[in-house]
Each structure stands twice: as structure tokens, then as C-alpha cells.
Amino acid sequence: MKNCDQFREMYEAYALGALDPAERATLEAHLATGCQDCAKSIEEARWLVSQLAYMAPEAAPSDMLKGRLMQTVRAEAQTAKRSTPSRSAIPFWIWAGVAALLLFSVYSAWNAQRLQREIHAVNQRAAGILQERRELDAQLQLAKRAAMIVTDPASVRIVLASQDHKSPGLEAKWHSQLGIVLTGQGIPVPSGNRVLQLWLIPKAPEGKPIPSLTLRPDVDGKFVLLVSNPPELMAATKALAITEEPEGGSAQPTTTPRWVGGVS
Numbered sequence: 433m434k435n436c437d438q439f440r441e442m443y444e445a446y447a448l449g450a451l452d453p454a455e456r457a458t459l460e461a462h463l464a465t466g467c468q469d470c471a472k473s474i475e476e477a478r479w480l481v482s483q484l485a486y487m488a489p490e491a492a493p494s495d496m497l498k499g500r501l502m503q504t505v506r507a508e509a510q511t512a513k514r515s516t517p518s519r520s521a522i523p524f525w526i527w528a529g530v531a532a533l534l535l536f537s538v539y540s541a542w543n544a545q546r547l548q549r550e551i552h553a554v555n556q557r558a559a560g561i562l563q564e565r566r567e568l569d570a571q572l573q574l575a576k577r578a579a580m581i582v583t584d585p586a587s588v589r590i591v592l593a594s595q596d597h598k599s600p601g602l603e604a605k606w607h608s609q610l611g612i613v614l615t616g617q618g619i620p621v622p623s624g625n626r627v628l629q630l631w632l633i634p635k636a637p638e639g640k641p642i643p644s645l646t647l648r649p650d651v652d653g654k655f656v657l658l659v660s661n662p663p664e665l666m667a668a669t670k671a672l673a674i675t676e677e678p679e680g681g682s683a684q685p686t687t688t689p690r691w692v693g694g695v696s
């Protein structure tokens with residue numbers, strides 16, 4: 433024969449250690465009889481309390497948790513209405529206040545986190561758009577520069593002939609102030625991660641090839657390479673050469689040039 437109803441409103445308070453000694457003794461005596469229902473309820477209440485104490489602010493309070501708290505507050509309210517002074521050592525309004533505070537702080541923490549995440553996401557989107565614009569601007573600037581080099585009559589045209597006569601020739605336009613634009617079409621894509629690298633061959637008799645940028649043609653064998661800051665002056669350069677090199681390029685040519693063109 434069980435009379436668990438009288439304990440129903442005590443579980444949370446018990447788990448919080450907030451029962452007065454007489455109530456606690458009664459409840460513990462009841463538990464000692466092996467009541468599985470109450471034991472289970474107290475286990476749940478303990479879990480609830482531990483959740484309140486350790487709840488990660490990341491998580492939204494579950495409906496179950498809110499429900500339990502509200503249930504407890506309501507139960508306490510009813511108890512208070514019935515005016516049974518021995519019911520609990522903690523007055524209802526404190527208990528309700530604690531519950532409300534817990535809910536509020538859990539919610540605020542969660543909301544603050546969510547707000548922070550949202551602000552972070554908005555900032556990231558804004559930064560992303562700004563970055564895209566900057567990249568687009570930079571690309572536009574480069575494209576403009578390349579267009580100026582290609583169209584300016586002051587640019588020197590350099591034809592780079594294929595040394596093995598297997599590939600189409602390449603063409604470069606070199607503007608003394610704006611740089612070099614190298615273009616190609618129908619160029620076989622180097623195998624694996626290998627790249628084509630541009631070299632400036634100096635006029636100086638002992639001068640070694642000066643490494644410049646690397647490139648990989650697209651699948652159609654097309655490419656446009658802009659060298660904004662050539663590593664040597666046009667006046668001091670005898671020829672342009674292209675070799676195939678490992679990814680990232682080399683400090684000095686590791687293969688024989690596949691294209692060479694004299695700078696006149």
C-alpha cells in the first residue's frame with residue numbers, strides 16, 4: 433500500500449537539499465520501504481538539479497526541464513495557498529524566485545550565446561562579401577592592367593616559339609611600366625601538378641635565368657599570365673623562356689625550355 437502523493441511535490445526540494453529535517457526523514461523512511469516510483473522521481477529530480485547547475489549555456493533549456501520547474505513552482509504555490517507552514521523551510525516566493533532566476537539565467541546565457549553566434553555569422557557574411565569585393569576589385573585591376581599592356585602600342589610583342597614544334601607558340605606583350613602579359617592557346621596541360629614557369633634570360637653574358645611566375649593552362653589549354661613586376665628590366669633582358677617545373681616553380685630551370693622568344 434503506497435501513498436506517494438504526499439511526496440510528489442517534495443522531489444525537487446529534496447534533490448536541492450531544501451526539505452526541512454522532518455519532511456526529509458519522512459521521505460527517506462518512505463524510500464527505505466523500496467518505493468520504486470519515488471526513487472525514480474528523485475533520480476529525475478537530481479538529474480534536473482544537476483542539469484541546472486551544469487547546464488551548458490549552449491543548450492536551450494528543454495521543454496521537459498521548463499515543465500518540471502514550472503510544475504514545481506505551481507506545486508509550491510498551491511502548497512503556499514493551503515498555508516501549511518511545516519510544508520517547507522523555504523518560503524514559496526523564494527523557491528519561485530530561485531526557479532525563475534535559474535530559468536532566466538539559463539535562457540539569458542543561451543540567448544546571449546545565440547545572439548553572439550548570430551552577430552558572428554553576420555560579421556562573417558559581411559567580411560565574406562567585403563573580401564569577395566576586394567578580390568573582385570583586385571581581379572578587375574589586374575584585368576585592366578593586362579588589357580592596357582595588351583592594347584598599348586608602347587608594349588613590345590614577343591613571340592615565343594615552341595622548341596619541340598609540338599605545341600603552338602606563345603605570345604607575350606611587355607610594357608616597360610605595366611609589366612608582361614603572356615598568353616597561350618591550345619597548350620598541352622602539364623601532367624600531374626607540374627607547371628609552366630616563365631624565365632627572364634638576362635643580356636649579361638654570365639647572367640642566369642631569372643625565375644618568374646608559374647602557370648597551368650586551363651582544360652582548353654588557354655591561359656593569360658600577368659607579370660606585374662617583372663624581376664628584370666626589359667632593356668636588360670635578352671629573351672623569355674618557359675620550362676616545365678614541379679608545382680610551385682623552381683629557383684633555376686630543371687628542364688630544357690619548351691618555348692623561347694627573343695626580346696628585341
Ligand SMILES: [Zn+2]
Pocket residue numbers: 434435436439462467468469470471
Ligand atoms: Zn513512493
